[in-house]
Amino acid sequence: MESTKFSLLTKEEVDRKWWEIGDFFRRNSLWMLMYCTGCCAIELPPAMTSAYDMERLGMGPMATPRQADVLLVTGYLSLKTLRRLIYTYEQMSEPKYVVGIGSCTINGGIYHDSHAVINQLDQYIPVDVYVAGCMPNTEAVMNGFVDLMRLIKSKKANGWKKYHKNNEWYKKNQIDSLGEVRVKDEFHD
Amino acid sequence: MIISILMGISVAFFGFVLQTSIAGVNRKIIGRVQKRYGPKWYQEFLDIFKLLSKRSVTHGWIFDFGVIMALGGIIATAMFMPITNDLMAFPGFDNFFIFVYLIAVGMLGMAMSASGSGNPLASIGVMRALTTMLAYEIPFMIIVLTIIKLTGHSSLSEIAMFQQTAVAGLEFSGTWFMIALPVGFAVAFLSLMGMLGKKPFETYIAPAEIASGPMVEYGGKQLGMLFIMHEITVFIEVSLFVHLFLGGAENIWIFLIKYFLVYTSVNLISNVNGRFKIDQVVVFFYKWPLLFAVMQAFVAIYLGWVI
Numbered sequence: 001m002e003s004t005k006f007s008l009l010t011k012e013e014v015d016r017k018w019w020e021i022g023d024f025f026r027r028n029s030l031w032m033l034m035y036c037t038g039c040c041a042i043e044l045p046p047a048m049t050s051a052y053d054m055e056r057l058g059m060g061p062m063a064t065p066r067q068a069d070v071l072l073v074t075g076y077l078s079l080k081t082l083r084r085l086i087y088t089y090e091q092m093s094e095p096k097y098v099v100g101i102g103s104c105t106i107n108g109g110i111y112h113d114s115h116a117v118i119n120q121l122d123q124y125i126p127v128d129v130y131v132a133g134c135m136p137n138t139e140a141v142m143n144g145f146v147d148l149m150r151l152i153k154s155k156k157a158n159g160w161k162k163y164h165k166n167n168e169w170y171k172k173n174q175i176d177s178l179g180e181v182r183v184k185d186e187f188h189d
Numbered sequence: 190m191i192i193s194i195l196m197g198i199s200v201a202f203f204g205f206v207l208q209t210s211i212a213g214v215n216r217k218i219i220g221r222v223q224k225r226y227g228p229k230w231y232q233e234f235l236d237i238f239k240l241l242s243k244r245s246v247t248h249g250w251i252f253d254f255g256v257i258m259a260l261g262g263i264i265a266t267a268m269f270m271p272i273t274n275d276l277m278a279f280p281g282f283d284n285f286f287i288f289v290y291l292i293a294v295g296m297l298g299m300a301m302s303a304s305g306s307g308n309p310l311a312s313i314g315v316m317r318a319l320t321t322m323l324a325y326e327i328p329f330m331i332i333v334l335t336i337i338k339l340t341g342h343s344s345l346s347e348i349a350m351f352q353q354t355a356v357a358g359l360e361f362s363g364t365w366f367m368i369a370l371p372v373g374f375a376v377a378f379l380s381l382m383g384m385l386g387k388k389p390f391e392t393y394i395a396p397a398e399i400a401s402g403p404m405v406e407y408g409g410k411q412l413g414m415l416f417i418m419h420e421i422t423v424f425i426e427v428s429l430f431v432h433l434f435l436g437g438a439e440n441i442w443i444f445l446i447k448y449f450l451v452y453t454s455v456n457l458i459s460n461v462n463g464r465f466k467i468d469q470v471v472v473f474f475y476k477w478p479l480l481f482a483v484m485q486a487f488v489a490i491y492l493g494w495v496i
Binding site: 021025028029050053055056058061062063064065066068069092094 | 216220223224225226227228229232235236238239242243244245246396397400401404405406407408409412
């Protein structure tokens with residue numbers, strides 16, 4: 001007779017438990033890749049150094065996209081930098097998150113009518129957290145990181161899953177703006 | 190035999206846990222030095238387990254195999270490390286040269302794997318790491334050979350015992366080599382900073398210059414394994430230093446205190462320094478440390494002037 005108290009977990013439940021354990025580690029050790037394109041990048045040095053001390057949250061800057069978990073897009077994106085941003089995002093290892101800082105990533109900000117600048121970042125890559133403002137306070141930036149941790153805890157930071165699911169839509173938007181996403185790789189082609 | 194192997198693996202595991210905790214505590218200390226709050230003391234564990242929980246890409250089988258070879262080689266090296274006078278897995282097999290030869294397996298595994306990624310920055314990093322190794326090994330080896338000549342042993346536990354007990358009729362016994370050979374100690378300390386890749390000699394990591402050097406293409410599980418390998422490597426190098434210069438350890442608490450002091454002082458000195466260029470590293474090590482090492486060896490062996 002089977003016990004009612006101790007039933008074996010199904011595979012989905014076991015996977016979910018492991019994923020929750022992984023989420024605990026992932027939200028307490030977020031490594032950033034800073035894609036500092038615009039003026040909001042000036043808010044990052046006070047957030048990293050002794051004034052606000054990002055390292056107490058377990059965050060830190062990393063050198064390459066392969067090592068990083070969070071992609072920070074700080075400011076406007078011209079069409080040339082957007083191409084590099086998409087390469088960078090696709091090189092990061094999953095699970096990966098994107099934080100858009102400043103109005104420029106939300107609706108174009110003060111560059112909204114420029115011919116060379118894209119207006120909405122989440123048409124091209126999925127964004128998990130926005131920090132609004134032109135430019136946002138350092139408190140607001142730190143609050144954005146804490147929000148990202150909360151979203152990871154409540155399993156809502158799944159932009160990288162959306163990128164897999166709606167890949168055709170994202171690729172179509174990217175190609176509409178850039179013409180062609182892939183360029184010749186002089187090292188490997 | 191089985192017991193010895195199990196014990197060796199637990200020594201490697203002990204080294205990993207010890208060094209990872211002490212590295213976390215050191216991040217906190219450095220934070221306080223810079224007037225910050227600093228991360229949690231177990232932050233390094235969180236980092237490593239997070240890396241192991243991520244998905245990762247591969248760049249070919251050399252890339253994956255080299256990581257496993259690096260981790261395995263380093264664990265195999267750490268298995269021979271004596272912790273205290275009687276706590277060691279393979280008594281009689283703790284010769285200094287075993288560590289010198291075996292640690293190369295791990296280093297070469299990492300170099301092979303990094304070159305296998307095909308990234309030019311990784312190759313530059315590996316080349317710089319080998320050049321730095323060439324620079325610090327020569328002064329360090331001169332000092333260690335002086336110690337071996339003075340004690341007549343090349344086994345780590347014998348050298349530690351020599352420093353702990355004063356035997357009548359045996360010259361220089363009973364004093365730590367930190368005090369007996371002060372100039373040599375300073376040279377070996379500089380070499381230790383080069384070995385650990387600390388700040389003035391951090392040339393082969395250089396995150397802002399060559400994007401963290403050999404680790405440029407690693408992410409996820411491979412990077413997690415390299416972090417574990419790095420922690421065990423630091424454990425081996427600092428323990429070597431404790432046994433050679435600070436007289437080993439009678440019990441585990443003395444070992445922990447000496448280990449913590451050595452690693453923390455290296456870190457504190459490292460954090461007020463800038464970074465050398467690679468040619469400056471080589472010129473630095475071949476100028477003053479090499480000169481002082483030769484002088485110390487000559488004075489100690491031929492003139493017999495030992496404190």
